[in-house]
Each structure stands twice: as C-alpha cells, then as structure tokens.
Amino acid sequence: MKTNNILLTLFLLIAEISFGQSSVSKEIQGQVMEQSVTVEGVNIINNTTQVSTVSDKEGKFSIIVKEGDVLIFSAVNLDPVKRRITAEDVNGTLLLIKMTANEVELKEVIVNENANITAENLGVIPYGQKKYTPAERKVYTATSTSVDNLLNAISGRTTMLKKEVNVGKREALFRKIEYLFEEDYYTNRLRIPLADIKGFQLYCVDDAEFAVSLNTKNKTMSMFLITELARKYLIILENEK
Numbered sequence: 001m002k003t004n005n006i007l008l009t010l011f012l013l014i015a016e017i018s019f020g021q022s023s024v025s026k027e028i029q030g031q032v033m034e035q036s037v038t039v040e041g042v043n044i045i046n047n048t049t050q051v052s053t054v055s056d057k058e059g060k061f062s063i064i065v066k067e068g069d070v071l072i073f074s075a076v077n078l079d080p081v082k083r084r085i086t087a088e089d090v091n092g093t094l095l096l097i098k099m100t101a102n103e104v105e106l107k108e109v110i111v112n113e114n115a116n117i118t119a120e121n122l123g124v125i126p127y128g129q130k131k132y133t134p135a136e137r138k139v140y141t142a143t144s145t146s147v148d149n150l151l152n153a154i155s156g157r158t159t160m161l162k163k164e165v166n167v168g169k170r171e172a173l174f175r176k177i178e179y180l181f182e183e184d185y186y187t188n189r190l191r192i193p194l195a196d197i198k199g200f201q202l203y204c205v206d207d208a209e210f211a212v213s214l215n216t217k218n219k220t221m222s223m224f225l226i227t228e229l230a231r232k233y234l235i236i237l238e239n240e241k
Helices: 002-022 087-091 134-143 147-153 167-178 183-189 194-205 208-215 219-240
Strands: 026-034 043-046 052-054 060-065 070-075 078-084 095-099
Touching (some): 026 087, 078 095, 167 208, 183 194, 194 219, 208 219
Parallel strands (some): 026 095
Antiparallel strands (some): 043 070, 070 078
C-alpha cells in the first residue's frame, strides 16, 4: 500500500511538472509569407495576452506566447489568419505563417448601370451636399482645420452606433484617434491617401467596436480593427471616383 502511494505521488508530481512546462511563456520567432514573397507590415496580436508586434521587411517577427494562445495576423491587402499555438510551435525554430492576398475585383464601369448607387446612398456624404472632385477634396481637406467643419462636411455613418450619440461624443472620439496613430501609419501601412485621412478617421469613430477600443484605450484592438476599416474605406473611395 505504501509503495502504491509513492507511485501515485510520483505520477502526480510528473504530471504537474509537465503541465507547468507546457504553460510557460516563451518568445518565438516567425515569418509571414504570401505565396513565396515575404510580407512586411503585418499586424500580429496575441489574442490571449493582447501583446502585439509587426512583421519587418523580411516578414519576420518575434512575440511572447505559450501553448494554447491564439495569434491573429492582419493586413489591409491580406485575408486575416488565426493560428492557435501548439507545443510544436513553442519548441520549434521558426513559425511560418502563410497568408492570402485579398483582391477586390471592381466591376467594369457602365453608364447608368446601378444608377441609384451614389455616395449619398452609401452614407458617405449627406443628401444635397456639394460633390467634390478628388482635386477639390484635397484642397478642402488641406484648408479645413476645424473639427466642426469636418463633422459637417462628412456624413455621420451611425449604422453601428447608437442613434442618440451626440456630436460632442463623436468629437471626443475624433480627438482620441487624432493622437492614436502617426500620419505615416495611415499612408504607408493602411494605404489611405493623405487627403483622405481626416475622412477616414471620422469613418472609424462611427464604428461601434472601434469606438469601444478608443474609449477603453485598447490600442492593440484599435490596430486590429482599423485594418479592416481601412480596406472597406478604400473601396468606398474607389466607388466615388
């Protein structure tokens, strides 16, 4: 009986040690590829710990993980990828992530086809507002510094927000996003034209999930959400041309 107790104790001790080892956090190395090309600027977020990083010019990255964590990979022109970390990933030498290009095929423009689809119907601008050419829009954005003017010039897309959200709350969100990212983050990482950054920021604060991430100061979640918002906004800009 005593021998059995000793064996049981040893078994439980070994099991506890093994479990402890499997849950230890470790910095792993990885690389992101799209087909045979390395990808720079991919956002990588550990959804369990909210730790984030970005792939470098060679598509390489390093991040702290443990077995069972879920990594989320996202970029403007790529389909998001989720990867649950296994013991092999933790103990391996290089985590290889393959992503797929997210190509948006635009229909051929035919006069009068889908004539009812306009920037006004899409909610991009209010009904009856003057429509600016791309050149005029650049001049307007460059010369407009008042948030009130921007709020009046660009429609409030409140589909995802509560209908009772007032201008004051919207302006407060706008102020927060202004200081969240540098200008080159929008132009280089998200591919937003310089002249359309302010409009894109307003588009973002009207997204309910993104607004929550701003209010809770969760920059990691804001980085993840803004990637998809940028992809949608670029489609809207393309349709306006």
